[in-house]
Amino acid sequence: MIIGVPIEIKNNENRVALTPGGALELIKRGHTVYVQDNAGFNSGFPNELYESVGAKILPTIEAVYDIAEMIMKVKEPIESEYKLIKEDQLLFTYFHFASYEPLTKAMIENRSVCLAYETVEKADRSLPLLIPMSEVAGRMATQQGAKYLEKPIKGKGVLLGGVPGVSPGRVLVLGGGVVGTQAAKMAAGLGAQVTIMDINLDRLRYLNDVMPANVVTRYSSEVNIRELIPIMDLIIGAVLIPGAKAPNLITRDMLKDMQKGTVLVDVAVDQGGCIETCKPTTHENPTFIIDDIVHYCVANMPGAVPYTSTVALTNATLPYAIELANKGWKKACNENRELELGLNVIKGDVVYKAVAEAFDLPYVDVKKHLN
Ligand SMILES: NC(=O)C1=CN([C@@H]2O[C@H](COP(=O)(O)OP(=O)(O)OC[C@H]3O[C@@H](n4cnc5c(N)ncnc54)[C@H](O)[C@@H]3O)[C@@H](O)[C@H]2O)C=CC1
Numbered sequence: 001m002i003i004g005v006p007i008e009i010k011n012n013e014n015r016v017a018l019t020p021g022g023a024l025e026l027i028k029r030g031h032t033v034y035v036q037d038n039a040g041f042n043s044g045f046p047n048e049l050y051e052s053v054g055a056k057i058l059p060t061i062e063a064v065y066d067i068a069e070m071i072m073k074v075k076e077p078i079e080s081e082y083k084l085i086k087e088d089q090l091l092f093t094y095f096h097f098a099s100y101e102p103l104t105k106a107m108i109e110n111r112s113v114c115l116a117y118e119t120v121e122k123a124d125r126s127l128p129l130l131i132p133m134s135e136v137a138g139r140m141a142t143q144q145g146a147k148y149l150e151k152p153i154k155g156k157g158v159l160l161g162g163v164p165g166v167s168p169g170r171v172l173v174l175g176g177g178v179v180g181t182q183a184a185k186m187a188a189g190l191g192a193q194v195t196i197m198d199i200n201l202d203r204l205r206y207l208n209d210v211m212p213a214n215v216v217t218r219y220s221s222e223v224n225i226r227e228l229i230p231i232m233d234l235i236i237g238a239v240l241i242p243g244a245k246a247p248n249l250i251t252r253d254m255l256k257d258m259q260k261g262t263v264l265v266d267v268a269v270d271q272g273g274c275i276e277t278c279k280p281t282t283h284e285n286p287t288f289i290i291d292d293i294v295h296y297c298v299a300n301m302p303g304a305v306p307y308t309s310t311v312a313l314t315n316a317t318l319p320y321a322i323e324l325a326n327k328g329w330k331k332a333c334n335e336n337r338e339l340e341l342g343l344n345v346i347k348g349d350v351v352y353k354a355v356a357e358a359f360d361l362p363y364v365d366v367k368k369h370l371n
């Protein structure tokens with residue numbers, strides 16, 4: 001198969017979809033890998049490293065889209081890329097369709113095959129291609145939250161760990177999955193008082209067992225959220241309903257119950273956010289303030305630490321990319337249910353229910369395209 005790796009053009013997106021090591025594994029299996037000029041540079045992988053394993057460098061993004069049967073990307077295509085995508089081309093990347101209708105409509109219109117990293121799902125319901133970036137974003141959420149609590153950047157002026165004689169900061173984590181667990185671990189490590197909320201009691205039981213004593217668990221409900229927000233310094237949004245728009249757990253009216261300078265980090269922003277007042281921001285302008293509450297809503301947090309993130313992402317995507325390249329998407333998805341669940345849009349049909357429901361679009365059973 002011919003595989004194309006374009007440069008990421010979203011704001012401050014420094015990751016690339018494939019390391020030179022990943023390219024080598026595909027090339028060894030008889031595939032051809034084209035990489036756009038300098039696509040890996042910001043992740044620490046210059047062109048020469050790709051060339052040394054047999055990948056070919058192409059000068060422009062147009063050339064990559066033009067030649068490739070499978071495009072491997074990190075972030076969803078942005079508007080300037082829509083016109084480059086061809087009918088029947090396989091796109092293997094994050095899409096987060098339910099949060100952005102124009103992207104969904106564009107991918108329906110261009111009749112491509114969209115296999116979304118974030119909905120590839122194992123039998124145990126885990127999301128193997130989301131996990132590594134959630135691990136990064138969860139750890140970063142606490143780091144960013146701690147930074148924006150500083151007064152010069154309009155935060156409350158609280159040091160999360162406190163000092164002897166002064167209470168530590170308080171952190172509320174909404175959602176105890178991968179992002180939430182990593183965020184809580186980092187906050188607990190700094191010495192903060194942490195509360196994790198989830199609606200999955202088994203998950204809360206597990207977290208209760210493994211977390212240190214400065215982390216407590218609470219069932220996630222409106223009443224419990226309203227009770228806790230007035231005393232929190234940092235609130236981290238980390239809920240997910242796979243493929244769907246995130247539920248709004250923090251509503252606009254709740255902001256008035258928070259203390260001035262409280263920091264909200266909505267990691268779930270890429271699925272539409274779980275804080276009503278959040279809208280996507282960029283690494284260039286990561287925060288905005290509403291009612292004296294600091295909002296951080298960067299939709300590609302791992303893009304700021306590309307050395308770590310690119311390697312972690314390729315580690316997870318490579319086995320699936322090899323399967324897709326070896327068998328073609330149809331056979332690979334027929335034989336591997338995990339990959340089948342990644343299919344969101346195929347040749348004009350929405351085949352992922354939560355995406356169809358998000359925009360009231362017709363849902364088509366994926367089997368129509370697999371048999
Ligand atoms: N902004 C960014 O750069 C990044 C964003 N993300 C996003 O972070 C979000 C979380 O991802 P993961 O932790 O991997 O998901 P996950 O599936 O591991 O965890 C989500 C948790 O939310 C819980 N949940 C669902 N409804 C809830 C509710 N009403 N109240 C409390 N908890 C609830 C689930 O039970 C689950 O434990 C996703 O939207 C993901 O796309 C991930 C990586 C980077």
Ligand SMILES: CC(=O)C(=O)O
Nearest residue numbers: 133270299300301302
């Ligand atoms: C998961 C995701 O949205 C990201 O890594 O940017």
Ligand SMILES: [Mg+2]
Nearest residue numbers: 270299300301
């Ligand atoms: Mg994202």
